[in-house]
Amino acid sequence: MAKKKPLRIGLIGYGFMGRTHSNAFRKVPNFFPELKYEPQLAAVCARNKDRAQAFADQWGYESVETDWKKLIARDDIDVIDIAAPNNVHHEIAIAAAKAGKAILCEKPLALDCKEGEEMVREVEKAGVANMVWYNYRRIPAVTMAKEMIDEGRLGKIYHYRSNFLQDWTINADLPQGGAALWRLDAQAAGSGVTGDLLAHCIDTAVWLNGGIKDVSAMTETFIKERVHQDTGEKMPVTIDDACVFHCHFNNGSLGLFESTRYARGHKALYTLEINGENASIRWDLHDLNRLEFFDYSDEGIVRGWRSIHVSDGDQPYMGNWWVPGLCIGYEHTFVHQVADFLRSLDKGEVCSPTFREALETAKICDAVLDSAKNRRWEDVS
Amino acid sequence: MAKKKPLRIGLIGYGFMGRTHSNAFRKVPNFFPELKYEPQLAAVCARNKDRAQAFADQWGYESVETDWKKLIARDDIDVIDIAAPNNVHHEIAIAAAKAGKAILCEKPLALDCKEGEEMVREVEKAGVANMVWYNYRRIPAVTMAKEMIDEGRLGKIYHYRSNFLQDWTINADLPQGGAALWRLDAQAAGSGVTGDLLAHCIDTAVWLNGGIKDVSAMTETFIKERVHQDTGEKMPVTIDDACVFHCHFNNGSLGLFESTRYARGHKALYTLEINGENASIRWDLHDLNRLEFFDYSDEGIVRGWRSIHVSDGDQPYMGNWWVPGLCIGYEHTFVHQVADFLRSLDKGEVCSPTFREALETAKICDAVLDSAKNRRWEDVS
């Protein structure tokens, strides 16, 4: 067996996303043995040393750092993986680019597209590999949808609609901000559901259906004040609890998007549907192994939505897992993304979505937030 | 508009089935204007004159009778429609045949196949039109399944499975027998779920998949004693609450059947699935407008069960109703059956299922009950 090339990973942040990435780095060599690169868990970095050490012990990181600048300064690190809150992506990524590291960055790219533009400029100037963790592109059913669209099976597209519905912040007693709840604090997160949830919908949409021209949006903050964990005081809530927008895609199709954390009954219901002249596709995250497909070219009387259980060896990524009918889950999206990243390194290609691609999503998010604030249509710059 | 030929109906029984038939007779001319015959509601017959009159007023019957022999003796009646309990089918049908009437008989044909054989003999001797109300063949989705099988879309058949699950007799305080509950009394009904529910599954199965060779069955009566409505006394329950059997079809496929009134959560869940070499079909009564279809000849990666909403004009019977996407319901099966019966009269053909066809189901039911009683395989005679 040919010796693999090691790729030394330095992870920043040990929260939820730190776990998903670490698991992916560890599993890739087991399930994608054909790859030439092998991730090595060189170091995890976090301010709290004890917690960082506990995380390192649990996941097998060789060392810990408490200052991300030191991590970036280390010669034995090839890749900086940013799994820290949104408000530090910008500074870390630029420093890592300047140090010549490859960079994997959690989504959304940054707090806003101004930050994002600087990040794109720096990584491109440095010429380093860069990728943003919009993981849902690598659900096999979603990847297959992309292939089907690219093959022209859907024909001219008329409609794209996508939701991301949750219900976990309905309780008025839930605090805002602080450690595990930084996503509820606009200072750390940049926005509420727009950057957290809708950004996923937009990333997939642009990937599947091309760019967006203009948007008309509406946001809402249902519960106006919550206790902030850091201060213990009741303060105005500054994030958006819900965001809705409609838009024109550049290809002439109409888009309809919604995300909320107030849709009682939905845990993490990311859905998408795309209607073309010849065929349509539907998918949702709660039943992620299934792709629904309607093909108008089927004979009329037996035409219907097909429920495709995407678990066969000739469906995207599935040849590396089990046998037909056996499900995979959420975490596999990250494994697939690492596998594709390693493959791209070997081929000397970019791995999508790059920072530049993620910037497109950031621009749309900014246009959406502006439109909601100004109560008018906004062009995507 | 050409004048239609009147077909004078005499209905016996005004219970649940009396309503379904009456509605069908009334609706056929509105929705199937192409038919040459038109049913006329000549008389309804029941022992209780006041109730019969109320029913006649509600449904537009011209007259009432309290003695079915008088009804049969009337010259102005063309068709005797038997919607009375199972234990009177035999006597009425034979008398009606001898009087030269066309006969429509509720299912099951009779209490057992001995009675059924006599009925077949008499209607065939008399040469009268005859039909049994196994209405579920006329669900458009089921009719379409039949057409698909006959076209050979499924190829060689391996498996047929069918359930009829209900839960309405779980309560131990429910009485047995009497007026509205005669289905719980073996004297009036002949058997429990076997004749009431499983007979439907068997009728459809034989229609779709051909004859059954041998059966191995099991029945159960979960609640052993119930108060009888007629006597007010607690008496042994003699019907089967549940019946399960497996079998060989003549075509070599395996059958698996179950019916019960103790399946908590299911109101009237009649299901069927048939697996062929090339394709499979599934259907259930709770979502009766849908047919599920799996076609192995679809391209591999986009193969999946199709959920076909059977509501288009080119699907069976649906051209006579509304527009695509608009549901029909349970009662329409009876309208379709009347329409087919009228069409058969005009063409001089039989209308399926005839008494002879229904006798096949009766034989299988008898074999099932014998097998359960004797705890051994039984051949279908």
Add this chain to the structure above:
Amino acid sequence: MAKKKPLRIGLIGYGFMGRTHSNAFRKVPNFFPELKYEPQLAAVCARNKDRAQAFADQWGYESVETDWKKLIARDDIDVIDIAAPNNVHHEIAIAAAKAGKAILCEKPLALDCKEGEEMVREVEKAGVANMVWYNYRRIPAVTMAKEMIDEGRLGKIYHYRSNFLQDWTINADLPQGGAALWRLDAQAAGSGVTGDLLAHCIDTAVWLNGGIKDVSAMTETFIKERVHQDTGEKMPVTIDDACVFHCHFNNGSLGLFESTRYARGHKALYTLEINGENASIRWDLHDLNRLEFFDYSDEGIVRGWRSIHVSDGDQPYMGNWWVPGLCIGYEHTFVHQVADFLRSLDKGEVCSPTFREALETAKICDAVLDSAKNRRWEDVS
């Protein structure tokens, strides 16, 4: 049996809606025997006498008229039922009101809300019974949703979303306008999907969730020119093929609406979902017997969306039909609406939706069309 009071119906129009109404008038006495009024099919009116006569023969109308003014002038008519294209609702309704007739009018109420306001004024001045056929309120599952909301089961409402998706006009060769296709001609229909489909979504929404404050909309006409059936010439298409809007309800919840005839794979998929603090409800027209319900007060680990098969005797309207588990269909909504109308006459109450209630929907439709045209938020007047 107490003699019923006859209610003499004069129907204008014999198209699709003429059939649904006629069937409803005929079935009500059979299935709702408790009602004191009984519709009598006095006359059908249409310009083409032969076709009107054929329709009268098929459905049992006693007479035909070719001039609706003569129909309105007849003393033996109690109710004028308007099932003609949208552009004649206004004139007929006002004349009927002046003649003191009760009026049943197909939806949408009129071409626009200016017409609608005049109609409301006249029926109220005349003091005649009036009702608009927004039939989907009478789907038992939808009616039950209304009762559940009114009982407070959902609590504070956060989101309302509703779609009406079809795909029947995708073909570029389909002509516009003329006889059976008047819905594709803005002259006859007023608008495209907005008045035809979205109006249903809005009517139900306002009924379930209260009034709408402001809207931001987008419409699209995908195929710009089609041959007009009347002229045989290719002309600009003036209807909207698709319409999307988001809005604020007066109760503070957010609304999201979409209708289109270009959603490949959907025949007539009317859907609605409402998310409250304590519970959520979902429903769609393709599986109209089911209501999905999520109740947050259920114990956490066994919480889930319930699929309720609305077919039990204690669920709205279902006690008048069959037994649990047996489906009803589209046409039953009209029977229910007639039953409610007859009941309201007996009680001396209005029957919802009245012209005034339907005007509210017309105002929202106008605001939606204005918003799309002007590319800005519009208040609902």
Add this chain to the structure above:
Amino acid sequence: MAKKKPLRIGLIGYGFMGRTHSNAFRKVPNFFPELKYEPQLAAVCARNKDRAQAFADQWGYESVETDWKKLIARDDIDVIDIAAPNNVHHEIAIAAAKAGKAILCEKPLALDCKEGEEMVREVEKAGVANMVWYNYRRIPAVTMAKEMIDEGRLGKIYHYRSNFLQDWTINADLPQGGAALWRLDAQAAGSGVTGDLLAHCIDTAVWLNGGIKDVSAMTETFIKERVHQDTGEKMPVTIDDACVFHCHFNNGSLGLFESTRYARGHKALYTLEINGENASIRWDLHDLNRLEFFDYSDEGIVRGWRSIHVSDGDQPYMGNWWVPGLCIGYEHTFVHQVADFLRSLDKGEVCSPTFREALETAKICDAVLDSAKNRRWEDVS
């Protein structure tokens, strides 16, 4: 962090099941950090040294063996994990027991229950920890079903039904036997679908619903001859392609079981449903994160099957994975089983299913095969 106790694993077999086990051993420390034991991948054993080495490299085994007797003889091995074909379970397990090793054995336990009885005797005599990989008990939804039944939520049980449907051997050109296809060779596998698929259904059923008293079964081999991979000759097929049985459980409920590899359209559709007096449960492997639950104690009008997405932290095992709404997959069942095994070692308890428990399933499988052969009811010994 307290140092974990190492548990040195020796795996025999590197096929499909070798992968599932290896992945589980590797993931447990990452996701179940609370456990005191930590598996160490000491050695993998297989006859082909190169392949064994490649597997070891891929999965991180420290060493390879080509003779399982040598593996068992090694002092540095604590656990023998048998993932080899069924016909070697018996000999290896007995040798491992005699060597005092803990034993994990793939299912079914052995070729027949005679072999199984000897294995039980030896592990119990040796007093070694032992467990059989009936992994589906550890689907969170299935584990939750078990807890719900044990809490009495279902009440008296009336019905248990379970299927395992596949379609991968329909093609007549598929060979039998040999390397990857040993499951199609009765010599290596003992039986066809009975031991491979139905054994899973039975294991879960007995766990959830208690012992089985007697069975009536039917088996079928649809394609009678296939080329054997080892000989290249067409030979009679000796496995069962399909197996159906009904039975009485000791608790008085009725059971209905079916497995086949000829159900076109189903990849690996393991389903189960259990109907109790008060509630019912349904589950299937294609949508493994969902449990369907019907609770009769719900208020009548809003009663319905709940679709529970089993992905919350307070549902079995899910607190160790992600956040609500995010799916896990097939492989997680093995992780859970290893976690439970490690926990049982720490507590000094057995880990279910033990060899003795798996023997119960073997007895039922034998009775099923006997019943099919003898065409009569058979008692489970």
